[in-house]
Amino acid sequence: MSQNNVVIALLDKAWPPQHSFVDGMLTDVAAQEADLKIRLCVSRVSKNDLQPRPYRGVACIPGLHPRRGGGRLKNLWAALWLIHYQARREKQRGNRVVLFVRNDPIYLLAALLVRSRVDRLVFQSSFPHEEFSGHAVKRRIARMLYRIAGRGVDVVTGVSPEGVARAQRLCPSAMAGGHIPLLADFPPASQNRNERTCPKGGPIFVYIGTHNTGRELPTVMAGIVRAVAKGAVAQFRFVGATEADENRLRQVEGVDGLIARGILYLERPVPRQEIPLILSNCDVGVSLIPPRPVYYESSPTKLAEYMGAGLAVLASNGIPMQERFVSESRSGILVAWGEDTIAEGICILSKDFEAIKKYGENAAFFSTRSLQYRFYISGFRQLLGV
Template identity: 25%
Template sequence: MSGPVAGRVVHLSTVHHSWDNRILNKECRALAEAGIDTHLVISADEDRTGHGLSVHAIRRRGRLARLVVSQWEALQWLRRLRPAVLHVHDPELIPLMVLWGRLGRCRIIYDAHEDLVKQIETKPYLRGRQRVLARGAARALVGLADRRCDAVVTVIDEIAQHFSTTRRGRPRPVVVVRNLPWVADFPPVSVRCNDPVAVYTGDISEERGFSRMVKAVEQVPGARLVLAGRSLVPTSRTGSHPEVEMLGLVPPGELPGILARARLGLVLLDRLPNYAHSLPTKLVEYMASGIPFLATDFPYWRQLFEDVDAGVFVDVDDPAAVREALERLLTDPEECSRLGANGRRAVEEHFGFDLDAARLVRLTRQLLG
């Protein structure tokens, strides 16, 4: 097999969709705009180009077929593209990534989007012994990535601490690239002019607060709820809710327009370990748009955002408190405008993706050598 193409980077995922905001619109876009030869191999309907990079389609499959057929398809793309740096986004691809790093003689980056071991606790289909086995497999995969990767990218410092900054006695980069919005992508919203609409963006599931949001909105006269994201809730359980509009999965470029219709953004997640120490991207996107948030009162989130005074934290285990906070905000456009302006200013000063993009570009160029 021929050697790698000098200067070429391939981002790889068989799990995420081709519109994934972090992978496509942030990381790959940042590299392409910096002039790096960037390719994305990912589940998609068709090959395409955009943001100055090439997207190569892998057919979307179920979990079991993905572990075999999709990985074989990914391997074929790697043989054609021959990257000098391979940047992988799925834990299940870690063995393939390590194998290709040896066969393809390229540098490899593992992108830890979440704390994989804690994430096991959020999987409702894993119970009892299955969960124990899955937790052990997760630790083994993370350990393999830690031993074999040339660099690790994570979203928060707490996850970065799980990875060693040395490898074989030499420094090994562990870089935090926060999942923040490009400020320029989110024009500020005139909250005062908006109807009493609450919005939620992202995967829709029970642990992410689907029923909690619906019930709260139904109890506030005149309120409406807009949900934009992939629904993981069975159709039989979504029911008929006149106050709720479900838009389905939308490309990242459409999110600012959806937020522009809202007076408030929701992040009412369950108290699960994987959420408690996460950087809530949607919350920062709400702030970037200039709309306030109503969010779960995780101590870590309070530490990050309470002093910004851009929204309200609430005990999600208290339905009455959720409803009261929602009603108070939706019926007070002046307060929403004040909180939203604080959030927009904080994103412009501290929570924009521009600095993190530069950090990723430096790392990639270092590995390209």
């Protein structure tokens, strides 16, 4: 009997664990490998919600507590039990067991305590929680737990080279593995996008995602207002705004006027499956991220989604992965963060629809050859030691 490599993935997600990496890499690409068996462990929604079930064809166990309040401490024991039971069963079957822990320091501590029962421990850190999440005491505890539990980690990974370097500082005895960016898991762009003509109201710019205060969208709104005042003819869709977000953004001078004229639209969040249709009716994806330390090591998923849909992009400097994607693909323009520079970028793109189409073609071409999870499966296997 051939030996399988069973990956027990402890995820910082609740049921259902819908996420780009989970859907695109773990359940789609990795699960297709003949010698890999994926097991997902996630938080349950209710006390009685413990029954294992398939998620996109992969076994998923909602055996962890919700990651808030006392549930975090309870998860030490819950994770210990899950790892112990799953590892013992797979070892009895003659399989090799790899623990894959994503982000959570409590899960990582549990993994350390049962490290001798598994063959390899991989830690993925997709965000610097120990630097930016919650209050100071919580961040201090997270750093302490990472340093303690990190002694059992064999290899670290992240969503960008900068993220891998930070994760290795948390786990200095571990090897630095390759990064796996967060990518789109939507179908590729339609082949007839190059037949698209410029809409009557000008090219349609679209932003899809969170509108919370950390994104500093008032700066983007002010840039749009200035661009239109300078003569830019374009339309702007911002999808994902709550009522509170809309009320806050309407306070930016000039925004109400653009909404009244049908130039700017603030739209409510939509189910993920509706995003491809929205993108198919737009021309330029907006990935303007403030260059703050909290975002420095980001893997801009929305940028990858825009590019995969064949949109040109208007993106900001200051985020290394974003700069790499746009520069290497020639899929749009990069601007410095600020009202004037954003306005200038909008004006440049809105005047040249042929350039927008060319940028979009470049984006789609680059996406099909670089921004698909299947291109990272060899790196993922290296993380697992297979």
